[in-house]
Amino acid sequence: MESIVALATPPGKSAIAVVRVSGKAVREVCKAVLPDFKMEPRIAKLVRCRGVACNAPTMDNLIAIFFPAPNSYTGEDVLELFPHGNPFIVRRLIEEICKVEGVRLAKRGEFTERAFLNGKMDLTQAEAVGDMLSASNSKSLSNAQRLLSGEVSGEIKRLAERVKEAAATLELEVDFAEDVGGIENGELRIENCLNEILQGLSALKKRFRKAGNELPKAVLFGTPNAGKSSLINALVKEDRLLVNEAPGTTRDFVEVPLHLPSGDILLIDTAGLADTAQNEIDEQAMQKSREILEKANLKILVTDISTPLPPEFEKWQGIANITVCTHTDIKKNSQLSTLNSQLKFLVASPKNEGIKELREALDNIFFPKEEMEEAWITSERQIACIKKAEECVLRASQAGAVELMAFEIRDARNALCSIIGEISDESVLNAIFSSYCVGK
Numbered sequence: 001m002e003s004i005v006a007l008a009t010p011p012g013k014s015a016i017a018v019v020r021v022s023g024k025a026v027r028e029v030c031k032a033v034l035p036d037f038k039m040e041p042r043i044a045k046l047v048r049c050r051g052v053a054c055n056a057p058t059m060d061n062l063i064a065i066f067f068p069a070p071n072s073y074t075g076e077d078v079l080e081l082f083p084h085g086n087p088f089i090v091r092r093l094i095e096e097i098c099k100v101e102g103v104r105l106a107k108r109g110e111f112t113e114r115a116f117l118n119g120k121m122d123l124t125q126a127e128a129v130g131d132m133l134s135a136s137n138s139k140s141l142s143n144a145q146r147l148l149s150g151e152v153s154g155e156i157k158r159l160a161e162r163v164k165e166a167a168a169t170l171e172l173e174v175d176f177a178e179d180v181g182g183i184e185n186g187e188l189r190i191e192n193c194l195n196e197i198l199q200g201l202s203a204l205k206k207r208f209r210k211a212g213n214e215l216p217k218a219v220l221f222g223t224p225n226a227g228k229s230s231l232i233n234a235l236v237k238e239d240r241l242l243v244n245e246a247p248g249t250t251r252d253f254v255e256v257p258l259h260l261p262s263g264d265i266l267l268i269d270t271a272g273l274a275d276t277a278q279n280e281i282d283e284q285a286m287q288k289s290r291e292i293l294e295k296a297n298l299k300i301l302v303t304d305i306s307t308p309l310p311p312e313f314e315k316w317q318g319i320a321n322i323t324v325c326t327h328t329d330i331k332k333n334s335q336l337s338t339l340n341s342q343l344k345f346l347v348a349s350p351k352n353e354g355i356k357e358l359r360e361a362l363d364n365i366f367f368p369k370e371e372m373e374e375a376w377i378t379s380e381r382q383i384a385c386i387k388k389a390e391e392c393v394l395r396a397s398q399a400g401a402v403e404l405m406a407f408e409i410r411d412a413r414n415a416l417c418s419i420i421g422e423i424s425d426e427s428v429l430n431a432i433f434s435s436y437c438v439g440k
């Protein structure tokens with residue numbers, strides 16, 4: 001098998017970059033580009049990297065770590081190099097490495113694919129690597145770690161084992177039936193066994209939660225000049241958005257990431273809404289605001305409490321999840337008592353008043369602190385296999401003929417084994433690993 005090389009960090013300038021090499025040619029690579037490297041296993045060494053092509057004695061001084069097979073990420077010899085994060089150095093380094101015979105650029109996810117093929121992890125764990133890279137809050141991260149540690153694959157293996165036992169029980173029943181000259185299907189002990197498996201599968205099916213690659217959206221809406229953009233600036237602690245005393249400052253909706261203690265969300269600023277539009281652009285801007293509001297995970301009504309409430313206020317409160325009253329530094333208006341929203345916050349954005357409390361509330365709303373009892377399953381592929389296994393077991397339990405039953409049980413086991421990759425076909429592996437980045 002060819003050896004592979006790739007940049008494991010994002011392209012571009014950075015303090016350091018990480019270049020990974022995996023495969024049999026690692027020793028040759030070291031000879032070619034790191035002439036002074038002694039290749040002591042798992043010890044980071046600062047070494048000279050030779051600039052072969054331009055005849056320079058040194059291209060960079062970098063940190064190198066050698067992980068001999070099988071104790072490496074891929075299970076093969078692995079070399080990890082940490083050059084300066086200069087795209088020119090990185091490109092040259094990779095070019096030099098590719099000149100070594102038997103080395104080529106890695107495909108997307110190929111390091112993890114090799115880890116799977118070499119038995120370093122099963123397929124549910126390999127898929128969890130993707131979750132680890134995309135988790136944007138502490139709960140998804142902790143779930144990805146649980147999947148990576150093999151929590152779900154352990155359960156799948158136990159169920160697959162039960163299905164295997166069911167098949168063995170079925171054989172015994174058949175032998176017994178032949179000995180005593182036939183038994184009623186209803187009397188087969190296998191029924192209990194299948195019911196137990198069905199319960200297990202149905203419980204697993206309920207644990208599906210799509211791993212959201214998109215950040216949850218909180219959309220701010222309200223009248224022009226209510227203080228929506230100022231509020232976002234205060235929340236993200238940066239003058240990120242244009243703020244002005246003239247109404248109608250924000251036209252297009254703008255997305256701003258907000259980093260909360262338990263995870264990231266997107267704040268979306270919108271053009272102010274009014275009963276009637278002043279002109280066509282106004283109308284288009286408001287239409288955009290309404291459209292984006294439809295897609296919100298949380299609708300935040302922003303209202304200037306120092307001015308009379310707008311006529312649409314009651315209607316807006318009906319659709320809002322929380323209400324934020326701005327301008328409380330100017331006048332804490334008696335209108336406050338007419339706000340019936342349970343979730344109501346008072347802020348004065350330019351003075352940063354009430355902002356900390358609102359951040360904490362958003363953190364609790366988006367990332368409630370409930371305990372996670374079981375790791376949830378994030379892969380649609382795994383759920384499809386669980387459903388298939390369930391259908392097979394159901395058909396087995398309803399099959400009259402024993403041969404048919406045995407056939408369905410075998411299919412159920414195959415479906416379970418394909419979840420963890422004990423059975424896998426190339427197209428499934430391609431679909432999984434090609435979604436990863438190069439170098440992972």
Ligand SMILES: Nc1nc2c(ncn2[C@@H]2O[C@H](COP(=O)(O)OP(=O)(O)OP(=O)(O)O)[C@@H](O)[C@H]2O)c(=O)[nH]1
Nearest residue numbers: 225226227228229230244248249250272327348349
């Ligand atoms: N005193 C005070 N002024 C505020 C507060 N919030 C916003 N402002 C001011 O109100 C004006 C309008 O604020 P913006 O944040 O631009 O309001 P907006 O809702 O984004 O307005 P549009 O983009 O036009 O819809 C600016 O002059 C802000 O400085 C507040 O809590 N207290």
Ligand SMILES: [Mg+2]
Nearest residue numbers: 228229249250
């Ligand atoms: Mg604005």
